[in-house]
Amino acid sequence: MENIISMKNVSFIRGNQVILKDISWEVKGKEQWVILGLNGSGKTSILNIVTGYQYPTKGEVSVLGHTFGKTNLPELRKQIGFVSSSLDDRFNQTLRLETVEDIVISGKFASIGLYENVTNEDREQAEQLMTFLRIDYLKGKTYDTLSQGEKRKVLIGRALMAKPQLLILDEPSIGLDILAREDMLSLMKEIITHQQCHVLYVTHYIEEIIEEMTHVLLLKEGQIVAAGQKEKVLTDECLSETFQLAMKVHWENNRPWASIHKNMDWTKFAKAESK
Ligand SMILES: Nc1ncnc2c1ncn2[C@@H]1O[C@H](COP(=O)(O)OP(=O)(O)OP(=O)(O)O)[C@@H](O)[C@H]1O
16 A cells, blocks of 8 residues: 655745745555644644645655645545634634535535535435434534534534545644543544544644554654654653653553643743744
8 A cells, every 4th residue: 555645855935934844754554643743833734735735845745646746636635534623613604504414415525515416325425424423413403503522523524425535633622622522532533443544633632642543743843853653752752842841641541641740931931932
């Protein structure tokens, strides 16, 4: 099986700012990756490059066997599912009054809103997905009436409707309480096990790295701090470097958890932020 994602010496520069610097990264067949990094470290820029919405200034990129520069990006995008809270904001404005099942079905046509001819098979597939995501009780409800956790699951259902080979979840736990977050993580486990798609998961919180996620990319100021098997990458040293805090990692129930083990001088932090 060819690589799912391959980046060779990728840099992304806008104006005077080097946003990504010399990123070389490969995601192979059975690997499920998490990207971690502080605000502004370049996570979204990497996702924009993977989905072909930003073009790197230097370097080579291929995704699902498509080499950028030689491929039809809209075709590639059909094989990539994308869920982010910015999509949530967009849907809050445009799809408030659409029903949950229509939003899920619209994923097949990559449209916001449902304008195409929907077949019985499409409706059946959407129903199966809603059962799989434990949201069949939402049938008939409009998007504006849902809780954050329910909305997130509807957006995941919409992304899965197109049977993507790669599912990108960009900070899917934003705004969720601890119970809704664990529910979402248990669905991730089900998706990895049963939907046969690769998951690329972006988060700020290492405890969201469930057992099924195998690899981690740590980013700091647009550069890779470490990338590889999670047990090798999630060390006290690498995390402290990535998050610029003295951190300790411990593992519980096959999940990593972080604690902060020294007091920070926050006055320095405030000065650095105001630069
Ligand atoms: N198209 C662009 N033009 C100019 N600057 C950009 C562009 N895209 C990103 N940046 C800048 O690059 C840096 C990295 O941004 P990016 O959104 O990739 O970070 P992030 O790790 O996703 O952050 P967050 O966790 O806050 O979402 C930021 O300083 C951002 O302002």
